[in-house]
Amino acid sequence: MSDQAFYSSLQQKLATLKDEGLFKPERVLASRQGAEVVAQDGRTLINMCANNYLGLSGDVETQEAAAAALDKYGYGLSSVRFICGTQTVHKELEQALSSFLGTEDTILYAAAFDANGGVFEPLFDENDAIISDALNHASIIDGVRLCKAARYRYANNDMADLEKQLIAAVDAGKRHKIIVTDGVFSMDGTIAQLDKIVELAEKYGALTMIDESHASGFMGATGRGTHEHCGVIGKIDIITGTLGKALGGAMGGFTSGKKEVIETLRQKSRPYLFSNTLAPMIAGASLAVLDRISRSTELRDRLHENTAYFRQEIARIGFTIKPGTHPVVPVMLFEAPVAQKFAARMFDLGVLLSGFFYPVVPMGQARVRVQLSAAHTREQLDTVLKAFEQAGKELGIIKN
Numbered sequence: 001m002s003d004q005a006f007y008s009s010l011q012q013k014l015a016t017l018k019d020e021g022l023f024k025p026e027r028v029l030a031s032r033q034g035a036e037v038v039a040q041d042g043r044t045l046i047n048m049c050a051n052n053y054l055g056l057s058g059d060v061e062t063q064e065a066a067a068a069a070l071d072k073y074g075y076g077l078s079s080v081r082f083i084c085g086t087q088t089v090h091k092e093l094e095q096a097l098s099s100f101l102g103t104e105d106t107i108l109y110a111a112a113f114d115a116n117g118g119v120f121e122p123l124f125d126e127n128d129a130i131i132s133d134a135l136n137h138a139s140i141i142d143g144v145r146l147c148k149a150a151r152y153r154y155a156n157n158d159m160a161d162l163e164k165q166l167i168a169a170v171d172a173g174k175r176h177k178i179i180v181t182d183g184v185f186s187m188d189g190t191i192a193q194l195d196k197i198v199e200l201a202e203k204y205g206a207l208t209m210i211d212e213s214h215a216s217g218f219m220g221a222t223g224r225g226t227h228e229h230c231g232v233i234g235k236i237d238i239i240t241g242t243l244g245k246a247l248g249g250a251m252g253g254f255t256s257g258k259k260e261v262i263e264t265l266r267q268k269s270r271p272y273l274f275s276n277t278l279a280p281m282i283a284g285a286s287l288a289v290l291d292r293i294s295r296s297t298e299l300r301d302r303l304h305e306n307t308a309y310f311r312q313e314i315a316r317i318g319f320t321i322k323p324g325t326h327p328v329v330p331v332m333l334f335e336a337p338v339a340q341k342f343a344a345r346m347f348d349l350g351v352l353l354s355g356f357f358y359p360v361v362p363m364g365q366a367r368v369r370v371q372l373s374a375a376h377t378r379e380q381l382d383t384v385l386k387a388f389e390q391a392g393k394e395l396g397i398i399k400n
Ligand SMILES: *Cc1c(COP(=O)(O)O)cnc(C)c1O
Pocket: 110, 111, 112, 113, 114, 116, 137, 139, 182, 186, 211, 212, 213, 214, 241, 242, 243, 244, 251, 252, 253
């Protein structure tokens, strides 16, 4: 406690963040997660900013499955997986994820952040090349940093640039090459062109990896993910994803792929070796979620209906959106202060939304990001659309 300058410099930096409007306050909920939430002040809000795509966070069936696993397996293990932290429920979930994703084996982590943080370093070294999309998630960027492989970056979703980088890696004589991309990019709702990526991988003898955090459970005809959506099931080498978004929403992550890849990660992946096992109630609830969405596509279908309806109606009112089909709908407001004012006004009108601006998105591309859920009713969406119309007119974004 003798370096006062350290604390004053932190205070200064925090004050600067606040001055620049870049400080991120927490919004405290007094209720469970859902299509409607209760704010700390007691107001009920329609929630349009959760990654709760299938509406399973806060869902009673999910909760009951967690309670059953809690009852059977207890609260926790006080151990990493390989010492005494593996229960039958963990092995069952790994198997269920493998068959859901169409892979040979799966390894669980405490978070997708850990899955991505621990996937590269055990598998690749300085003789290899990682070719990564410029907009990949922070956890992929950090994971790549922890690995000695040469780094190549291609412009977001730009297949010509990807090919250029593949050629550069081949010319540099790299041994193994892996193309890494988010299956879906969360700021834009852009879907990676996995069919083309697989073609390029075949042409240049590269491996492929996708992060399915914004896709597992609802992309593709049966919700298996972006690889199903793009018709390349069985052609992706490594799949990472989260249990903390559509697949129940608590926490947890996974890496899935060929047996020898997963076995290597079990031996060498540091977040797996040196961090506690996933709580059994989360593993049990995730199993129930996979079973539920494998038996019926009802939730997935409702999500896509809600998405199509919202995308059509918000454009009809006169807002500009990034075109697409994903339940992430960026409503473009372009200027940061407009996005901030808009989100604040929507909050007053009873709609919880998040504004994004530089440096999270490029300068001049400020937006509010709407995320649809299977849990939203048509009435709730109509209420939200009315609020958009009102706030849009008040702020002069759309015409009267
Ligand atoms: C949310 C997200 C993660 C992190 O998931 P956690 O399980 O919360 O750590 C990783 N990658 C992508 C693409 C994400 O959207």
